[in-house]
Amino acid sequence: MKTSSKIIIILTAALIVGAAIYLKGSDVSPSDVSPDIQGKVPRVQETNSIDSVIAEPEIVSVKEAQLKEELNEAMEKLPMIVDLQKLHDDEVHFTPEMVNEGGVLIGQLLEAADNDPARREETLNFFKACAENSSLVEAIRAVCWKTTLSRIPKWEIFLPVSDAEVPESIQDMAAELPDL
Amino acid sequence: MKKLAALTIALTMSTAYAAEHFAGIEFHSSVPKEQIDALKVDLTYLYKTPVTTTYPTFSSMSGLTTLNGANMHNWLLNRVKYIVGETYELTDDNIVMKRFHSFPKTPLPPGFESSAGTEEVTTVMSNIGAAVYLIGKKENMLFGLKLDNNNVYAKSPRTGILQVGRGLFLEKFAINKELLSNANSISRLGTLFHEARHSDGNSTHTGFVHATCPEGHSYAGYAACEKANNGPYSLGAASEIQMLQNCTTCSTKDKSVLSVRAADSMARVVDADLATQIHRLKKAIATADELMKAYEDLASKYPDKVHLIEAEMNKIKRKRTEFQARLTVLEKVKPSISPLDPKPEGDYKVISLKDSVKTMERSLKKTK
Numbered sequence: 001m002k003t004s005s006k007i008i009i010i011l012t013a014a015l016i017v018g019a020a021i022y023l024k025g026s027d028v029s030p031s032d033v034s035p036d037i038q039g040k041v042p043r044v045q046e047t048n049s050i051d052s053v054i055a056e057p058e059i060v061s062v063k064e065a066q067l068k069e070e071l072n073e074a075m076e077k078l079p080m081i082v083d084l085q086k087l088h089d090d091e092v093h094f095t096p097e098m099v100n101e102g103g104v105l106i107g108q109l110l111e112a113a114d115n116d117p118a119r120r121e122e123t124l125n126f127f128k129a130c131a132e133n134s135s136l137v138e139a140i141r142a143v144c145w146k147t148t149l150s151r152i153p154k155w156e157i158f159l160p161v162s163d164a165e166v167p168e169s170i171q172d173m174a175a176e177l178p179d180l
Numbered sequence: 181m182k183k184l185a186a187l188t189i190a191l192t193m194s195t196a197y198a199a200e201h202f203a204g205i206e207f208h209s210s211v212p213k214e215q216i217d218a219l220k221v222d223l224t225y226l227y228k229t230p231v232t233t234t235y236p237t238f239s240s241m242s243g244l245t246t247l248n249g250a251n252m253h254n255w256l257l258n259r260v261k262y263i264v265g266e267t268y269e270l271t272d273d274n275i276v277m278k279r280f281h282s283f284p285k286t287p288l289p290p291g292f293e294s295s296a297g298t299e300e301v302t303t304v305m306s307n308i309g310a311a312v313y314l315i316g317k318k319e320n321m322l323f324g325l326k327l328d329n330n331n332v333y334a335k336s337p338r339t340g341i342l343q344v345g346r347g348l349f350l351e352k353f354a355i356n357k358e359l360l361s362n363a364n365s366i367s368r369l370g371t372l373f374h375e376a377r378h379s380d381g382n383s384t385h386t387g388f389v390h391a392t393c394p395e396g397h398s399y400a401g402y403a404a405c406e407k408a409n410n411g412p413y414s415l416g417a418a419s420e421i422q423m424l425q426n427c428t429t430c431s432t433k434d435k436s437v438l439s440v441r442a443a444d445s446m447a448r449v450v451d452a453d454l455a456t457q458i459h460r461l462k463k464a465i466a467t468a469d470e471l472m473k474a475y476e477d478l479a480s481k482y483p484d485k486v487h488l489i490e491a492e493m494n495k496i497k498r499k500r501t502e503f504q505a506r507l508t509v510l511e512k513v514k515p516s517i518s519p520l521d522p523k524p525e526g527d528y529k530v531i532s533l534k535d536s537v538k539t540m541e542r543s544l545k546k547t548k
Binding site: 114 | 352
């Protein structure tokens, strides 16, 4: 077979795979991918070696985009200090419901990343950003900071934290918490 | 005639003993059965769970030098003796009083007043024994509560009457959906430890009454803070961490929620004493050391990032030096503030460890 024919075959294969990925992407609605939180990341079917070499960057970018969107949404769901001021006296005597729910969300994201290494880097950045977010409730920030520090060695990901804008009071609380 | 008398006695007995006892605690007839059952599971979990890891902060705060289930149960039992349900009302029908009681000649907590509200709220738990004691002291009248067949007078904050509400058992406040899971037991027990601390204290800090959170605090304006770092929020958080450390069935998600709750309580302490500041600096140094170790390992794993990792390690090293310098200064300072004395005022009886173990074992035998 001539070199030009080989190139045509590879290009054709690339176009077909590309179209397949495009179709797959367009078929997936946001509600289908949201269960990422449970560690069920939608996976594109394995392909043969030549296809995967060509298709891999596309697959990674689709997954990354979904994950980023999911984490952005999660950040917006976390309880903010301003929300606490709207509560009734008796709702704040013990941990308010919205703070409790924030803990559930953090736990879900953490479990998902523990189970799927592909989610770890973005999730680690999310936890650091959460710890630095001064609008969020301190308890949530403390757990995010604890998680950031505990997952750097566990997931073996280098993430600089020395310049993180996390107040000492939050770092102190985090230091008291057991490893998650 | 004899038959009638016997029948009357039998009927009286059957209503009078509607209350249930478990682990030394008397559950009032107003507590729904499913709530009693859940609390029984919690107390059994506390008593039976082996303690393999000790959280020193809980040990020093509670005064328990040895941490195990029997000691922790005894600590609770000395502060929680009766539990009433949400429907139990502090009305004239349930209140008894005696004149000429001699209260300690100590001042009342600042700004103490009855917190009886009229709006409908979801009660989680409250220590009404301590509140009744303080109201009595304020009015110079010994108040007590009618609890099924007992009149229990509040001669001390240690009277130990707690009110539990459905909030303690609601799914929206739970750690997970299984009401009787260990994680949910830890959460409820943490609340119990919090309320139990309200049974302590003397003079201006009798009952460790909550303080109003200052401006700038997340809970600013709410009476949901404390100025001592051994009050109900601190102790509740410490107990949750102690139990969480020893939970073998808690999932990552459970741990996350329980950690958020513990941190939420810790965040309500608005005044740290010297010992706490020293403790925190030591923890910060330990965290820096752990991070340095993690980065060292990562440097060997990612040779291409060595220069970045080393730069980060230098920054952390500088922070560590700063913490160490602050620690050295603080350690030379004479302590000016100390945690509040938890010794309760008034008349109360201490339950020995031997007696509480006997009571618990008897209860466990009965439930088999």
